Amino acid sequence: PRNNNIQVFIKDRLYPREAAKVSVFDSSVQGGDAVWEGLRVYPEGIVCLDKHLTRLQESAKTLAFTDIPSKEMIKRAIKETLDANGMNNDTHIRLTLTRGEKITSGMDPRLNQNGSCLIVLAEWKPLVYDNNSGIKVISSSQRRNAPQFLDSKIHHNNLLNNILTKIQANVAGKDAGLMLDERGFVAELNGSNLFMVKNEKVYTPFGHACLPGITRNTVMEMCAAEGIAIEEADLSLSQFINADGVFATGTMGELTPVVEIDGRSIPKEDALMQNVLKLFKKKVRGYCESF
Ligand code: PMP
Structure with missing residues (x-):
């Protein structure tokens, strides 16, 4: 099902779904040059949040992204997104960090001069599988x-x-x-x-x-x-x-x-x-x- 009226966090602020877009110059479009995490939200919080953020940051560091956001910054962006959407349960967050927007098309990371781009996409979703039927x-x-x-x-x-x-x-x-x-x-x-x-x-x-x-x-x-x-x-x-x-x-x-x-x-x-x-x-x- 399509989550219509959601707000998506991109780089430094929220956008309504229809306006939630990255540039055609973004590294993810130019070369799949991005890292991601799938997070699950319950009323008690996010499952193993710190481990997910560590894996995201370490993946980005291995790929030599610049301007990698701190865990505090990412948590703030997640909180802002969940609050704006009124989500606190049964929510799937697709957290993506791209190398960012390039000055011109191409693969070379030196074409990225404006730091990485964080995307927090939160949607209402049930567990992907029925845990009973298998x-x-x-x-x-x-x-x-x-x-x-x-x-x-x-x-x-x-x-x-x-x-x-x-x-x-x-x-x-x-x-x-x-x-x-x-x-x-x-x-x-x-x-x-x-x-x-x-x-x-x-x-x-x-x-x-x-x-x-x-x-x-x-x-x-x-x-x-x-x-x-x-x-x-x-x-x-x-x-x-x-x-x-x-x-x-x-x-x-x-x-x-x-x-x-x-x-x-x-x-x-x-x-x-x-x-x-x-x-x-x-x-x-x-x-x-x-x-
Ligand atoms: N294997 C693959 C290929 C995956 O994409 C995922 C989900 N990211 C997993 C395993 C499960 O990983 P996790 O328990 O960290 O969600």
Whole structure:
């Protein structure tokens, strides 16, 4: 659904939706030269806000953006946007930082002389997946960007391999596409991380092969704190197909069972997996940070 009468923060002030535009000279248009975060708002605050802001700033620093806004500045822009829209729950914030407007078209960062451009786009949105019924996925022929080509720690806007994967899932009538890494091990879904449960133990692919997601990190810490065995490993598609349970993690969808991979059913009744899902639901608002 279209959120019509929203105010969007761009660079230093709010604009109504119809006027919320970036220049054709912006680095994001010229080269996908931008970093981003997806944030989720609850009445208690924003889930893991500080970690998201750290990842945004570190991604921008790696890419040598200039004039990177401080966490305080970003929080002020978020607050202004949420207040202007009267939003305090069920809200998805697409936080984008572009290298900014270029003096002329081109890729060279030296063409950026006016600092970076912060965009806070807040919209009413439910969780992207139904956490109870779960999602169906297909394995994609599209490989996840390998860290030797583009550092997976940078949360950047070059999303074309994720989009190609999502197109394959759409064509197949499934909810998401599963990407393998360049060696053929499971990496992640096109927009979320993956976990599997086997014989009372939780597994997830190593963080260098996937986006080291903040929800992924929270789940790993939560399991460790609860005495649930959790391990990062190289995991094959066969191991996922034969798992006792599989679930996806991400800020916008929280924890969702994966109930089908390539047409093969995956059970979602596993007691340990259900326990992890319930624990997260119970704790998620405790991870919120007010600001
Ligand atoms: N993998 C990909 C490819 C993503 O785009 C996202 C969402 N940004 C995630 C995983 C989940 O990350 P997070 O838990 O930090 O939202």
